[in-house]
Amino acid sequence: MHLSTVHRPLSSFLRLLPAVLGLLSSALCVSASAQHTSRPVGFLVQTIPAGQTSSFSVPFDADLSSLAGTVGRLTAVGPNYVENASAGWTPGAFSTSAAPYFIRLTSGAHTGRTFRIVAPAHTATRLTLADDGLDLTTLNLAVTTTTTTGTGYEIIPGDTLASFFGTTAGGDTLVVQGAGDPLGADLVQVWGGAAWLNFYYNTVWARWARDTDTITDPSRNDFLLRSDRGLMFTRRGTTPLSLAVVGRVLATPQRVVHARSENALTLLATMQTGDITLGALALQTSDRAAGWRSSAAPADADQLLVWSGATWYRFFHNSTAGHWQRVGDATPNRDDFVIAAGTPVFVQRRTAGTSAADQTISFPAPGS
DSSP states (O other), X not given: OEEEEEOOSSSOOOBXXXXXXXXXXXXXXXXXXXXXXXXXXXXXXXXXXXXXXXXXXXXXXXXXXXXXXXXXXXXXXXXXXXXXXXXXXXXXXXXXXXXXXXXXEOSSTXXXXXXXXXXXXXXXXXXXXXXXXXOGGGGOOOOOOSSOOOOEXXXXXXXXXXXXXXXXXXXXXXXXXXXXXXXXXXXXXXXXXXXXXXXXXXXXXXEEEETTOOTTSOOOTTOXXXXXXXXXXXXXXXXXXXXXXXXXXXXXXXXXXXXXXXXXEEEEOOOOSSOEEHHHHOTTSTTTBTTOOOOSSGGGSOEEXXXXXXXXXXXEXXXXXXXXXXXXXXXXXXTTOEEOTTOOEEEEOSSOOXXXXXXXEEEOOTTO
């Protein structure tokens, strides 16, 4: 078995097992400043069997960035930017494609939301964010004034194909099976909104590539792997691949934006560090999802899809029976169906939605 340990010290979290064991034995939590409440460190091993496809996500946050202004409070909010007048950020340090960063909100009604920091390069006091189609001013985030305490935030590193799964560059380690063509290499699939984007490590070109790429196409090393999304992994190697992931356990609900055009699918990371049942996930409740559509007829109901290892199981909440059911399954009550830790879920909404509430799923805080 090939064991690769994944942790998130700064921007990458695929490294060696001794480092993980040292981290777990030396500290049960990490802290960054007086403004930051320490969180427990978690550890999870996910194994992809040889010749099989698994769904995959990381149910932990990265450690805080070591750069200045990692933790603070907002002093202004615009449609696609936030500001902290006293941040003192190094301009451009958080907005490069090779080393992505995210801002996570840590207080207020939108605690748990994350947004990627993007170009144009940020200034010492302003971060431009990829807002997933939300006008940030509609969130009514509190900002610091003489009478108000602003919304808290922390800045955390993100990952790319190269930083997560590695490369063959000097000083780096490729933890997946690469090959000269996609048929011989492990395959990483990212949902593009309407179809899968398929990636593999091309050992001839010494870079990550899409399965449709030619040598003249650009490197895919910097393709972003969003922490609030899941992916699929096909193991082409002859032995199982175990990925041991380490990080900070989320202390708040995971609030994520999902597609709300009619019948659109979004593959979401739930950030659950332990197994959870459909009944406990409770997406049909108003504090989890606005206007979740329950129905006795699965064709009319919003659906949640879970990968079984061979196919997608489709579940819906039966409003007449008052419980979750699997489409085409004779078992009437599936409230106790278990979704394993680190397993992402597809969410499909039958009707469109345009507001921030319509587009938000709030997964429960781990352990709640």
